[in-house]
Amino acid sequence: MSEAAGFEFIQVKYLHILDIPSLSIRPGVITSILGPSGSGKTSLLRLLNKMASPTSGRINYNGADLAGISPVEHRRRVVMMSQSPVIFKGSVRDNLTAGLRFQQKEIPAEDILRSVCEQVRLDQALDSPSGVLSGGEKQRLALGRIILLDPDVYLLDEPASGLDDETAGCILDMLTEKTRSQNKTLVMVTHSRAMARRISDELIHTTRGRAASGAAG
Amino acid sequence: MNGIIDLGFYQVAAAYIFVVIVLAIIRHRGISREKEIVIASFRMTLQLVMVGYILVYVFDNPNPFITAAIVIAMEAFAIYTIFNKFRGGLSTGLKKVIALSTGAGTVLCLLFFLFVIVRVNPWYNPQYFIPIAGMLIGNSMTAVSLAVKSLTEGMTTQKQLVEEALVLGATPQMATRDILNSTFDSAIMPTINSMIGMGIVFLPGMMTGQILAGAAPTTAIAYQIAIMLGILGAVALTVIFTLQMGYRTFFNKEDQLAAGNRDY
Numbered sequence: 001m002s003e004a005a006g007f008e009f010i011q012v013k014y015l016h017i018l019d020i021p022s023l024s025i026r027p028g029v030i031t032s033i034l035g036p037s038g039s040g041k042t043s044l045l046r047l048l049n050k051m052a053s054p055t056s057g058r059i060n061y062n063g064a065d066l067a068g069i070s071p072v073e074h075r076r077r078v079v080m081m082s083q084s085p086v087i088f089k090g091s092v093r094d095n096l097t098a099g100l101r102f103q104q105k106e107i108p109a110e111d112i113l114r115s116v117c118e119q120v121r122l123d124q125a126l127d128s129p130s131g132v133l134s135g136g137e138k139q140r141l142a143l144g145r146i147i148l149l150d151p152d153v154y155l156l157d158e159p160a161s162g163l164d165d166e167t168a169g170c171i172l173d174m175l176t177e178k179t180r181s182q183n184k185t186l187v188m189v190t191h192s193r194a195m196a197r198r199i200s201d202e203l204i205h206t207t208r209g210r211a212a213s214g215a216a217g
Numbered sequence: 218m219n220g221i222i223d224l225g226f227y228q229v230a231a232a233y234i235f236v237v238i239v240l241a242i243i244r245h246r247g248i249s250r251e252k253e254i255v256i257a258s259f260r261m262t263l264q265l266v267m268v269g270y271i272l273v274y275v276f277d278n279p280n281p282f283i284t285a286a287i288v289i290a291m292e293a294f295a296i297y298t299i300f301n302k303f304r305g306g307l308s309t310g311l312k313k314v315i316a317l318s319t320g321a322g323t324v325l326c327l328l329f330f331l332f333v334i335v336r337v338n339p340w341y342n343p344q345y346f347i348p349i350a351g352m353l354i355g356n357s358m359t360a361v362s363l364a365v366k367s368l369t370e371g372m373t374t375q376k377q378l379v380e381e382a383l384v385l386g387a388t389p390q391m392a393t394r395d396i397l398n399s400t401f402d403s404a405i406m407p408t409i410n411s412m413i414g415m416g417i418v419f420l421p422g423m424m425t426g427q428i429l430a431g432a433a434p435t436t437a438i439a440y441q442i443a444i445m446l447g448i449l450g451a452v453a454l455t456v457i458f459t460l461q462m463g464y465r466t467f468f469n470k471e472d473q474l475a476a477g478n479r480d481y
Contacts, residue, residue, distance in 0.1 A: 049384070050471060050472075050473070051380070051383065051384060051473055052473065053471050053473070071471045071472040071473070072386060072387075072388050072472055075383065075384065075385075075386045076386035079384070079385065079386065080384050081384075082380075082381070082384060085381065086377045086378055086380070086381035088378065088381070098382075098385060099385035099386060102382055102385050102386050102387035102388075102391050102392075103385075103386040103387075145385070146385075149385070149386070
């Protein structure tokens with residue numbers, strides 16, 4: 001089981017986009033980030049996995065200053081799925097295992113790859129070309145890709161944006177169950193207040209670059 | 218072998234008939250390139266006449282400092298030409314990489330070629346040093362220009378793929394591997410193509426020059442083979458140096474795409 005992880009923001013500013021005097025994201029819980037477009041939700045996620053760095057202030061991860069942690073090592077533990085995930089050239093299998101190859105991890109057996117495809121409701125053959133997938137299928141393939149990485153923290157940017165309500169609900173329930181049963185952390189950006197309240201333990205509201213947290217209940 | 222037929226003033230002047238023919242054709246077709254053709258022909262003539270007189274002096278008075286100064290000037294001009302080709306489009310970091318790669322790659326190959334293959338004596342003999350340096354530096358300059366163009370285009374058009382790879386835990390080197398491989402291909406391909414066509418499609422300039430000067434074709438061929446392999450080495454080395462150091466200039470120390478390469 002992975003060690004739980006937590007983030008703490010101290011006087012963090014990021015360009016003109018975010019200004020967060022104080023914020024905590026607790027380990028082992030599901031946190032949703034809500035807020036209007038342009039309020040800095042995606043930037044907040046990028047700060048969490050070091051795809052962006054604070055202009056000033058400090059972010060701690062498990063008590064250690066994130067600035068002192070190797071970016072590549074950090075991204076391997078704190079994996080992000082962007083709102084419009086990019087699909088690489090090649091087959092479904094190539095894309096599913098892309099992260100594992102980047103992280104130089106062992107490629108699992110065929111049945112495990114198929115099982116992940118089932119979990120994200122992707123019924124394409126593993127060897128079919130990824131170029132013919134629809135937007136929703138690409139979204140599910142990208143989700144499968146990060147599930148296979150088995151990170152400590154999942155960061156999802158609008159994971160349900162390209163999916164119908166039923167599929168989105170099933171996949172998010174599966175991720176929720178995985179997060180809770182394996183004591184992982186999930187931070188998700190969403191526009192859906194109802195979905196956020198249904199699956200989250202905590203909510204973060206971003207407004208004009210400010211972020212405030214509270215319980216989801 | 219017969220000695221070379223000397224070209225007199227009027228014979229060289231007669232060659233300008235080709236320029237006149239080209240000017241007549243493009244004027245007839247309404248292509249407005251007369252000015253460029255006249256300037257290029259004039260510049261080429263002036264530069265070569267000047268170089269001719271300089272080389273006469275340098276060959277008659279061999280001196281290690283003069284030889285080194287000429288090679289440094291050639292390197293500087295090659296690097297300046299590459300910078301000029303991408304006016305304003307290169308970061309300071311990439312400019313440093315270009316200068317270092319071009320200098321290091323060509324000098325290493327030049328020294329190996331002169332001291333190990335030709336075994337030139339004295340070591341600074343300008344008759345060998347300068348023309349061979351010219352061929353290695355000239356070809357490397359073209360290859361580095363192609364490499365920089367392909368690298369910067371690749372990092373722009375495939376920015377999202379690079380970002381996605383980083384997000385999934387790739388190092389910058391892994392994230393740019395495909396771009397670097399295709400860049401290496403496109404930079405080295407002209408050299409490979411010219412090697413393939415050599416001797417069948419065309420006789421290379423150096424070999425032609427040596428044959429015209431009275432050297433035995435077999436000697437000319439031996440030099441041409443060696444210099445082509447030297448060019449291949451210099452081109453490959455400068456391009457590899459450029460790519461291995463150049464890709465890093467697109468990232469900051471946090472392994473994020475550097476500010477100028479981001480969309481956000």
